[in-house]
Amino acid sequence: MNTCCAPKTKSFSRFVRNYVLLGLVITLVLYTAVLNFYMLYGKWMVAAFQLQLIAEQYDDQLARDPNAPLPKGFNIESFERFNELPAELRAHARPNDLELGELFYINTDQYTDQKDPENPIFLVFPHRLADGREILILQTYHVGDGESVFFERLHNLAWLSVPFALIVIGIFAWFLWIIGKRLTQPSEHLQSWANNLTADRLNDPIPDFGFEELNDVAHELHRSVDEIDRFVAREREFLRQASHELRTPVTIVSGNIELLEKSPLNQTQARVMARIKRANRNMQQLLETLLWLGRDNMPAGATETLNFPAFIEQEISDLSYLMEGKHVACTFTPDHTDTLITVSRPALMIVISNLIRNAFQHTPKGQVTITLTGSEIRVENTISTCNGECTTPQGEGIGLQLVRRICQRLDWTCTPTHLANGGMSVTFDPGADKLVQSVVELAGE
Numbered sequence: 524m525n526t527c528c529a530p531k532t533k534s535f536s537r538f539v540r541n542y543v544l545l546g547l548v549i550t551l552v553l554y555t556a557v558l559n560f561y562m563l564y565g566k567w568m569v570a571a572f573q574l575q576l577i578a579e580q581y582d583d584q585l586a587r588d589p590n591a592p593l594p595k596g597f598n599i600e601s602f603e604r605f606n607e608l609p610a611e612l613r614a615h616a617r618p619n620d621l622e623l624g625e626l627f628y629i630n631t632d633q634y635t636d637q638k639d640p641e642n643p644i645f646l647v648f649p650h651r652l653a654d655g656r657e658i659l660i661l662q663t664y665h666v667g668d669g670e671s672v673f674f675e676r677l678h679n680l681a682w683l684s685v686p687f688a689l690i691v692i693g694i695f696a697w698f699l700w701i702i703g704k705r706l707t708q709p710s711e712h713l714q715s716w717a718n719n720l721t722a723d724r725l726n727d728p729i730p731d732f733g734f735e736e737l738n739d740v741a742h743e744l745h746r747s748v749d750e751i752d753r754f755v756a757r758e759r760e761f762l763r764q765a766s767h768e769l770r771t772p773v774t775i776v777s778g779n780i781e782l783l784e785k786s787p788l789n790q791t792q793a794r795v796m797a798r799i800k801r802a803n804r805n806m807q808q809l810l811e812t813l814l815w816l817g818r819d820n821m822p823a824g825a826t827e828t829l830n831f832p833a834f835i836e837q838e839i840s841d842l843s844y845l846m847e848g849k850h851v852a853c854t855f856t857p858d859h860t861d862t863l864i865t866v867s868r869p870a871l872m873i874v875i876s877n878l879i880r881n882a883f884q885h886t887p888k889g890q891v892t893i894t895l896t897g898s899e900i901r902v903e904n905t906i907s908t909c910n911g912e913c914t915t916p917q918g919e920g921i922g923l924q925l926v927r928r929i930c931q932r933l934d935w936t937c938t939p940t941h942l943a944n945g946g947m948s949v950t951f952d953p954g955a956d957k958l959v960q961s962v963v964e965l966a967g968e
Contacts, residue, residue, distance in 0.1 A: 544699055551692050571626035574599075574648035574660045582653050594660060602659045609661075612645045621649045621659070641665050709733040717744050722752040769810055776803045801844050808876060811869060829871075831864045832857040832895060838875050839893070845883035846891075850907075853883075857895035864898055866953050870929060874937075877926050878902045878949055889946065903948040923949065 577594050584591045593601035602608055605618045611631050621627050632642035644664040651657050709732040716730060729741050780800050839855060882891045882904040889907040930937040938950045
């Protein structure tokens with residue numbers, strides 16, 4: 524069978540590992556991005572949290588001491604009105620820019636022509652006290668503070684998040700590989716066991732695949748193979764019995780026909796005898812076909828060299844009674860009249876006779892054309908009762924089905940094609956390697 528264009532199938536284990544690993548990588552990348560963002564910009568979030576905490580602590584202090592001073596500390600000041608803020612801040616901000624509970628950030632270095640490390644950076648956190656008043660908590664940095672030890676370590680910590688994420692990805696990838704192997708090994712074991720499950724191994728115990736679902740599949744496969752094996756055994760037994768029970772009466776009929784043919788018969792008796800002889804021959808040939816197909820690895824028999832055109836003409840002659848009473852004509856056209864072929868005679872007889880019989884039986888009126896080219900024979904029947912295209916194609920019949928099975932067994936080729944007129948064209952070739960030199964060529968040597 525040609526598998527060059529067969530669709531690629533997915534491996535279950537590879538599918539599981541790839542998709543879980545992909546999900547893990549995406550999760551870690553997103554986590555790393557969020558972590559890096561937090562590390563880089565978290566200082567402003569920390570500043571907002573710190574200023575809010577100072578404001579809430581001042582609220583608690585006012586509850587105990589209404590005259591408590593405004594919060595003040597290292598780089599932190601508090602004001603009650605916007606006009607009390609530093610002039611450098613008020614030069615670049617308006618009261619409407621400040622929102623309660625939101626951190627306001629402004630870098631004055633962006634508004635000066637001359638860059639100076641001493642240019643201030645203002646963080647303003649407006650807060651409403653429990654008594655209804657509003658205060659502005661101001662935290663002041665300078666541009667040069669970005670090179671301080673605190674910020675330097677903060678940036679270094681942010682950069683460390685990247686290798687940390689890579690290490691985590693590596694650890695999880697290794698862990699995922701172990702888990703993936705643990706998950707997929709049972710299915711691979713099941714696949715290997717199913718591929719090697721034959722009738723000879725049905726008595727072996729069914730392995731435990733570690734999962735209930737896989738064990739159920741294994742038991743179902745075992746049951747199916749066992750049922751098929753029992754069916755085949757029953758079929759073989761039937762065929763063995765049929766070989767004896769059916770061949771015996773056929774042989775008896777053949778012997779009595781030979782005895783009757785030696786006796787003087789009138790015209791009516793001769794016609795009846797001819798019908799009995801043909802029916803007995805058909806029964807004998809059908810028995811040989813069924814028995815040959817029913818046995819595994821049965822050899823096709825010894826090969827012999829025979830005249831292929833003469834062999835076909837003999838089969839046409841033996842089956843010509845099928846055309847009696849019908850308006851059917853048969854023509855046989857060989858490319859050479861002395862083509863020799865080396866094959867198993869019984870197997871070839873079964874195939875050729877079934878092809879010809881199928882054409883004769885399924886042609887109520889028309890033409891049967893048989894063409895031999897080398898080792899290839901084409902049997903084609905044209906049905907004259909169909910004008911134009913027939914909607915119902917000719918049935919193959921049991922004969923052609925038997926031919927298919929024989930050709931599969933012996934690696935012969937058989938290609939049927941339905942014709943528009945309701946007939947069928949069947950091309951059969953036992954193989955060019957079986958074709959030998961013609962009688963004329965042999966005589967010339």
